[in-house]
Amino acid sequence: MNGTDKLKRFLFELPSQSNFKFGKDVRQQIRKALFLAVSNEGEYLNWLFPNAFPNNRDYNVDSMIDKVENEYEWLFANYYKVNLKRRDPKYDTHNHHAFHANSPCARIFRKGEPIYRCLTCGFDDTCALCSHCYQPEYHQGHKVHITICQRENGGVCDCGDPEAWVKDYFCPYAVKDDESLNTRNTKMPSDLEDSFLRTIQILLDYVIDVMSQSDAQFEDPDEASQAQVELKKITGSLNPNKYGLENIDDINNEKYYLMVYNDQIRQYRDAVQRIHLASRKVKNFAVMVTEKVQNYGMAKVISSNDIDLLLERQKILSATGLASCIRSHRDVFREDMCDEILNWIYTLTESEMFKTNNSAKNLFCSAFCGKWNSGLLVASSREYHYKVGSLDPTSKIPKINCNKKASSHWFFHPSKWNLPDDICQECDYNLTEDDYDISKSHLGSRLQYLIYLDVRFWKSIRILLHDLYSTSLITNLCYKNIISCQYVDIYPTIADMFLTMDREPELNIMCTLSTQLFTCPSNSTSIVQHGDVSRIFASIYGFLTVEEIRSPEEIEITHEISMKSLKNRRWGQIFFDIGYILSRSRDSKSILTNNIIPMACDILALFQGRPVMKREKKNHVEYESPDYTAFFHAISVIYQFGEYIAHCLCNLTDDDLRKSLSKNAINYVIGFLLRLEKNDYPGLIDDSVDVNLSNEKGISKEPIGGNIIQHFRIDEEKVSFLHPIHSFLSWLIELSEFKSPSELAEVLESSKNTACSNQRMDLANPLTSIFDYPIRTIVLMSQIKSGFWVRNGFSVRSQLQLYRSTGLRESGYMRDLFLTQVFINSNSPNLVCFLLFSRWLLMDGWINDASDQEELIYDSKTLPYMLEECMNFFIHTLTEDLYLRGLKDEVVNRIRIKTEIIHNLCFGAMNYTKMCSQIPDHITSEKRFDIILTEMTNFVPPKGASDIGVYHLKEEYLDEINPYYFNYTTNIKDDAIKFVKERTRKRIRKPISEIVIEPKLRDPEELGNFKYIGNFSASTYFSDFLIKTLMYIRKEGTEAESLLETALHLIHICAFENTIDMAQYGSFYDRFVNVSDNHHTSIAVLLYEFLCNEEFKNHHSKIRYILKVFEDKYHTLNKILGEQVTSFDQFKVDLCTNEVGDENEYEKKKRIAHERQAKLLAKFKKRQSNFLKKNNFETVDGSDIEMEDYDEEFGWRFPEPHCLLCQNAAEESPFGIMTYVTKSSEFRTVPFDDKYWFVKSFSDGANLDKYEDANTEAKSDKWKSYMHKVKESNVIGPGFSNQDHVDSKLVSVSCGHGMHFSCYMNFINSRSNQIQITRNTPENIEHKEFICPLCKAINNSFVPILWTSNNRSLGKFLTPSSGNVFENLSPKFLHDKEWYEGFTKSCKSDVEKLSILSPIEKEAIFSDSESDSLRQQNFKSSLRKMFQILSCLTFPQLFKPDGTFILANTIKSLEISLRGICSKDQLLISQLSNKSLINLRSLSEFRNSSVLMKMNNWLQAPNPGNEVYSKSLAVLLSLSGPMMNTSIMESDFLETLVSTLPIPSAGFSFNAILNTCLIGHIIQSLNIIVKELVNHDQYRSSEFSILDIPVIEGIDSKTIKAVKTIFKKLKLVHDNAGDEDQFQNDEIFAQVFYSMLVKTTTPFLRRAAIYSFVQCANYENVQISYPDVFLEADRLSMFLNVKLISEYLNLFVSQEKCYESSIFNNFVSYLKISTRSSPDQFTIKELEYPGIVKLTELPDRLDFFFTKYYYSDKYNNPHMSIEDPAICLFCGEVVDIQKSAIGCNEGQCTTHYLKECANDVGIFLLPKDRGLLLLHKNGGSFYNAPFLDQHGELPGESKKPKTLYLMKARYDDFMRNVWLQHNVPNIIVRNLESVMDMGGWDTL
Ligand SMILES: [Zn+2]
Ligand SMILES: [Zn+2]
């Protein structure tokens, strides 16, 4: 028995052998069987797992099977995992998946990945490259367009597909070969080929066997019965003979499942409820089942052997429409098997063998394309009628019903496809015509079955199959043609399922197959040639007319359309498919000659003249049918359909062929239109088409030429906007490229004649009646714009809007204008004008002096608008000539985009989104739009954190503005006129009134056969119209000035007479000077009259220009005027502009005043926007409290006691501010074990008060290459993941707002009562949190403000005291009573002196009253409150609220947040915001005062006074004598400094304390550095050495020497071996060592400076700027009056005995002793992180996350395990936001930041959502990510997916102002507050 027979039996018997229980073990059994079958019983397992069995070792079959079974559990995934560990992922960027030698890449674009489209290299816009195949260097200077894929499957990479590219480019993966892969391109052994092919065939057959019987889910549950369920079981039985077995039944147990299926319509909640009811199990079960349905696609609800019970439950389940069915256990088991089998096949196609072996790929396709070999038992002989989605009783694929013979142009003649014979033979396909017989079902290929049965598969398999088709089938170069043919064969039935039955339309197979197959030109060409276009057309035509898919022969032509079908949006897909086929086909001739144009006209006709409307004259329409939206939504694909067909003309290179084809086409279309006009078309209904269907049509006769036109009144009869057949005709005419007007006229004329002779046409003027429609539509548009249709309500306006300003514009309005131009160009001016003015209703009647109101069609309000519209129409006719010039498609497109950009950007710079909102979508969505925009503009990128980028139009394009641009509204037109004139004025310095906008004229030769579009101006009707208009203006006076402007511009254009056929029709000049019989005046005379009228002064120049044009040309104008005008004054005409001179004084003043006003306005606007910015929560710049000015006299002030709650200034209760005490984790220490972070720690500049990039310290090459390598191999980060080196410390944050203590207590109590009622609140009451009523900041503490103002002198504070009191301090003083008393006395008086308590408080404290005053009680209780909160936060440790650790931490934290910000040559104390100062000074005074109170026994404590003194003394003692050594080992000297109260009168000045603490800090740092360097040998040797750490420049040699000595001394202590260190004598090493020390000491000095400034606000006479001192540390030392670091170092090793050297030497000897006794104790203190503290580094482009990490196998394909990634910006870890962590209910994000990460708030980047997620305690919120698109804007929800670039300024701003300033909780709280009213935060 061979392996494949074994496989068959296995498949047959597995259900019964497993007892119908499907589990994990069954899945593994299946995989084992499949692997064995495909590898010829294990023989070729080494081909499938190449790296597991290297060539150089021998494996026998059994050992290979063993290994795959035991190590990989028959899973490729496990094999990859093992492989991955073996590879070094850091240096191996790509793997075999990217290579695609000799075949297309076919990599699927996944969500978030970039799609590169090179418009230069690609065949068309759809050809795309993946990030591997796109190599920028090979596309330099090309037009490249990048989008970000928004779908999970966004198509595949076309690299390597010869049809996709017109230009060669280089792809490294198409050619390069990875030698390490041993299977690449080796020939497969023939028995492996055999087993491979046979296995796939058997498996596919089996899957089809099972699925062909799985259709019960589509049946109506109401009709389900026991008999039916049992019948299904029988038909599902397999034929044992086919499966290599005999005398055996396909056994079943008597049990059934009730199954439920997914759909995209119903709600999740509804499903849960239904399943809950049907299963009668617990809710959690229902949720679980629903989850499975949603993710997997189907699920079992219950199981039973009682079919009736199941039927009853099914009714409950399906009551709201959920799909369900009852199916036997065996058959469900088999479906589960199919799931495992298909998953296995998919992983096989992703395997190395498949990816690297083209013959495996071909065999695979061959298996799919071959016929299905059915293994079913039952084939009934029931009668069959086609039913959507079903197979016929013999399980063949049915055809759409066809019982008729073709009777019209709708037909399909079956024929064989043009395919290579060998492939057809191999697949047993296309050998005869039988399979295409339109009336018979056929046995399809496996692929056809899989496609046909696609809707029956569950969601996860559908997705998987489609991916598999994309990557492995339809991109195969040998098989893609046959696959396309097989797909097209069954296309109508697939379309039927898609349109009418698919519950998951977004997952439909068409979306994958059609685009990929039909965009391929060879496929499209063969489809056109094979005639299948008719079948596709018939499908959609049948659907749109009679709501069912039809075969061509069954089509009944009609104009009736089904509204129900029309509203089903899905059918657009069919037109996309048609569009691809028509536009990609290389056989244009077939398209233009077959039955395609007649069928297309039938399809277009369905939309012709619809929807119809009629003007309401009397009544206001309240309700209108919304049906019109269905038409307008549909019409754009319909237009495009027409355009594609017409475009085939462009592909014909043979001129004569094109002429004859286009002539035929135009012929047919004109005949078709005339049939409609004659009511000679089936299904025309009067109500639904804008054609007059009556037999008697009224006619009007034009008086001069005697031309006849139809009588028609737009205001009284039916009209419509949409005429797709007309648009189609217009494209045909445009693309025919006729050479002369007469040629065009001839074609039109002969078309008319053929049509008339064929159809005995008796229409009055057939051609005119066709061109009538576009004219009517344009007039209709103008009437609606002018408010003439107001009674018709809203829909009329929206139709206008859609027609004129959206994507329909190009196919609707622009086509109508084009056809009008064609008409004007080819007909007599009198006919043209008569028709035009009749339609405009401006023929006559309107100028009469309103004596007869009835005759006026337009009322006096509407009339001027209509006149304006009409004149604009003539202007546009003459100037909008884009489509008249016979330009190539691409050029037209380019000009269109250019023109829009110019006309929208000309008024000033704009950001991208705003500009796009002004330009129609169809223009901005052009792939070339951005490229052209870049060419035409200067882009100013954003600089600051809240900037966005703006585009400035380049100066040269400003000259191209045409103020009469057709897309301008009247207002914008006026602005544009002003703008252009203003620009000219600046150039030629003339007054505005003298400036004339000259028409831009085109050389008529450029217009080719459209060179006579100006003909109309030679008509008397036209000149009469102008005369009437001018008379009207004269009558209305200056009211009608803008009308005059337009009229003059129109006359001006006409005056050039360059587009009139003068030989035939005469000149415009004749009409200009001609005195009208009706009006007894001429245009010339009227213009002269305006010239004499000072009211119209502003237009005089324009008039003179016009007159000059004529006079220059004819030299008779003045003479004629002299005759026509009595007392003609030629001077008025000639008045040369120069003589008027420069702008007069008045105008100049006016201009200056205007400019001044504009400036004021701008200033106001700026202030306004600043205000808005400030009040926007996104920009938390921390200064919502205005910086208060220093008051010279009183010093710095605490916040005034303005209570937010009671608004009272004064009250008995103390006033205080709210603060938030919270843990924060920006405190880091240097992780010496982490190579990268060690280097990084010391690589930031020594000057922390400079910008990061101002760091000038030289970096060695090794340093650079190391950093580069780390960045390259880490897409994100590396994050600071050393949790042991992160400290969370309590810090205080304050918004600075305040209230009374009693008000505060009331507020908290009421708030917590209130919160018990509502459910969800942002603050946590248990943690005593509350929200500032003013700014909504979160708070949990109250700090009383008992102080007036801080005017302590900093100068005094920093003054050094004489002598060193610490030198002699010794513990024995404690017992010296006299000394101690002196000490307490000085202490008491110094503390009192320090106090700045307000007088009331002072009085309260010093009063001797026995009982507690109210003040005292309040103060105490506020202390108690604080203590409670602190205990909450620090439990089990307890801290006293008046302790100094919060103050010290807050100072540290503030210092960290200021690192890397330039202090502009001042010390950092100038950088402190007032808000920080309020916070710190309140804390500091609180502490000062509580000491004072204790000394005065105001606060209860056992002997409080003494406690103060002994404590102070204890701290001082720790800084002296032997205690100092332990302090150096353990203490944080900044904390010591802050906690030590200076007692200057006892000699313990601040300066003395600081000096000692600094020495302690320096020695401490030296010791840690030396110890760590000694312990970390690796810094010497690997990729970089310690010598590569950047050093400070210009260290003097003396210091170097001292440093060396210090290092030697300390090293000896730590390194007992004492071998001579190769570095310790190195010059550079000493520099490094010194630099490290300076960098660790600088933060200490900065903090000390902050502390001193917090204490003393008055910095008079203190130098705070040291511009000449290079090192910040030195500047701070000078400011603080201590020695420089280098000086200390020199003193440490100085020969002379001094205080510094004694401390150092004592410490060294102390170390020697203690290391010997207990060497392990040196782990206590760590080195604080000296550099700039940041969040994780982010990639420069967001999509790098996806390409380089998320979808990369280098990291073992994170996308397989993480569905929705979230990057922790603190540690760089990537977690899944959707999934909850194992064992908890919270999501992984929450778990991560709460439990895994060292951070105290959660800050995550969500790459798929392109945003940040902030989490804190019980809430979360989204925040803008610091990424901007290439236009410098944030990615909006609705915007096109763009590449996003990291905006450093934004990220820095976020890190400083949000993270480091502890604003994350505030942002969350504010967001929650703002959405609370809307129902809470449930977006996650
Ligand atoms: Zn690719
Ligand atoms: Zn490639």
Ligand SMILES: [Zn+2]
């Ligand atoms: Zn290119």
Ligand SMILES: [Zn+2]
């Ligand atoms: Zn109050």
Ligand SMILES: [Zn+2]
């Ligand atoms: Zn506040």
Ligand SMILES: [Zn+2]
């Ligand atoms: Zn983390």
